[in-house]
Amino acid sequence: MRMKKPAVVLATAALMTLAACGGGSKGGNDSTGNSNDNSKSGAAGSFKNPDAKAPLEVPSDAAQGGTFTVLTNQVPATLDPTQSYYVDSTAILSDLVLRSLTQYAYDADTNDMQLIPDMATDLGKPSEDNKEWTFTLRDGLKYEDGTPVKAEDVAYAVKRSFAIAELPDGPTYQTTFFLDGDKYKGPFKDKSEYKGVVVNGNDITIKMRRPFTDMDYYASFPAFTAIPEAKDNPETYGKKPLATGPYKFADYKPGSELKLVKNDQWDAKSDPGRIQAVDGWDFKFGQDTAKLENVIINDNGSAQTTLTYDNVSASSYRQISQDKKRLVTGTSPCTFMWFIDMSKVKEKEVRQAIGYAYPYEAAWKAAGEIEGVTRVPGTSILPPGTAGRKEYDVLGNKGKNTDPAKAKELLQKAGYKPGEYEIKFLFSTDDDQAVAAKNEIVKGLEAGGFKATPIASTLETIRTDRTDPKSPINVRSSGWCSDWPTGGSWFPAQWAGSLVGVEGMPNPSNFKEADMDAQQDKILDTMTPEQAAPAWGDFDKKMEEDYYPAVNIGYGGVAMIHGSKVGGMENDNVRGMPTFARMYITK
């Protein structure tokens, strides 16, 4: 998934990455004692449990009632289910308001997320060749207004996900995999019948045009909720989507506040993943980071039932790190990268030299990241725990050591004098941590024999500047988060040659190599899921070894604080968000 903010300039207020599936904890930096205790961070959600039983048991120390206050510096751009892709919006919608065909649930025994059924009776039945998937809707599901949920509503939501012109920014796997995905433009423009989804009683069958082994994971996105066609208006549905989960929208002021109250039409006996312990949720967006951290740390009065999903900033981390009970740490399945534009930086030695010269630790610290907690060093592109991942270290730098001498040597081998090769990169002038990180990067690159030219942008415009093909930059700081825990949600989305030149620059390295594209097609079209997972791991290793198109500048980590009466808050390591679905106020 796309990151919300460019990797390096991520303020400690968390990386709000797109809903990532997978991820897992990652063995952190033991020597500093800061590490997240992760041994397998990428496997999040890779364990499936089609027989999860409803209702989910409410813990014995739960007090009924009360209201949670969630304070955050982030502001979700939209809460429309079809457009939700960033992890904050998908977590809020999926965990609390909108049920999908499948869902993720936290499993305390393994400290991991499991894929379990939600509105469907199981995790879907694929055909032999994985080109047809059938989900059976449960009986008796109702919307918040008492009307029944019908299979046609889910089919309509699937069709709605193709209306990218009216509802942009959502996930786009349906255009790549579903039947007619490249031709159908959604129910608002295209009044023809969409043949890719067929309804038969309670059964919804989705037809693919190429094998799609991960449809069960994809069906957990809010885009696969139920939306009644008669009540849909693409421009306003996101302000009050019809709830099928334990809570419904009471009041939503886009950009500032979201209030949720209990949805009495939700039946706990039909939902194996959620509880309905508190009376309501009060989300306050766009809050000041220092203020919200102080409120939660001081834990007075209503602060005891307050939490945040932003990463704690370095200034407060020290205060709270002793109080393990109020700090939730974990991993999110995200890798931050410096994508090197292969159409501009053509020599492999120069690209590797960038990897040697990049000042990993200095840039992290200057940006306010806490090494081992909010940013974990890494060398493979796939984050730890992803099924089939291979651990390798192309540069031999353990993902954090800077070697300016080696960088200079490589530049010389490529025929460049010290200070001759210019690296142009973006940074936001109105974010001091970004400016501080930029200063360290300039120092590091220049020590490595490059000429560093930072190009100014602002927090508002940096995303457009980054994807502007006319921009003079030759590296792009960004990243990706797993949409589900296999390489299938990584490489086809960012590293396919067919994506070069596409609007929005989904392939930030402009990576186009015939042998790698052929390898991707082979994995997608001919392999079973069991063969594909390790094949993606090999793809990852080969790409970095042969071409080195991206510098791995760390995996994402999560460090969230909460008040003393907040119960059930764990790290949803599929997204790097709190496990809202199972939270309650303690007695």
Added chain:
Amino acid sequence: MGIQPTELTTSDVHQGDDLPVKEDVAGKSPTQIAVARLKADKIAVVCLIVVVLFVVIAALAPVLIKVFGVELHAGDPIKDLDQFNFPAFGPPDHGFTWKAPLGIAPNTGDDLLAEWLYGARTSLFVATVSTMVATLIGVVIGLMAGFSRGWADRVINFVIDVFLSLPFILVALAVAPILVGRFGQQPGRLVFWQFFSLLVVLSLFGWMTLARLVRGEVLSLREREFVQAARVIGVPTRRILFKELLPNLIAPIIVSISLGLPAFVTAEAGLAYLGIGVTGYPSWGQTINKAVNFFNTYPLYLYAPVLGILLLVMALNLLGDAVRDAFDPKTRR
């Protein structure tokens, strides 16, 4: 018969030996009187010393950092910080050290004394230049408005009203991304233009009060006999403005300058805190912006620039007050 003068006794005619000798009573100009009063006012003298001290610090910042052995923007996050990104030496956890008399910044490890000294430099420079430019514009426009009649006066009044109604912060906020868009790709020029635009914005929003003040004074002065006499004998307008009227306006101008300086120091700090203004040069406002998050875990980081601004602004304000009092004839005994 009357007494003949020759019959007067000599003792009746007084000699002028013990008549009091006329002293040289020189006239003192209003400025000289004011300066004399200022010298007598103890608070004003103290404030003046403080201000002069700041000016010296600002001017000698590069020398002073060598004296203390510190360097600007030379922090090494890997060596100078611990695993929580807090300083590995000096405040707040370890005691005072001469290596970093005011400590080093968390996250970057930059020396804070160097930031403070250069921040003083930025604040004073911005305040002085903005005040000078704003005063110049204000005086010229005020003179023109006050002395001309009819439509010219009305037009200038309208312009002053327009500028008074422009929201200062919004304009400053609007200018910042425009500059970044235009100069983003040339980082050196961007910093220069940001600095320059800060000066322009501050000056453009500071001249109106003085213009109105000067206009008012000129309106009352131009009906006085000496002005009318000058006009009758054909003195050109420019000479009347600069040679007759301006000297009478010294008082409000000096008061305006002395009150404008602290206002601009505060404005620059405020803008830096909001994220507008200079980003390439160290400034107290920027340091405060970064230090606010550490107010309870690393108080010195915040209090050093706050104290700097406090002292400077207080000294300038008190000095301005004393100057105003000194120039005001009504407070003379």
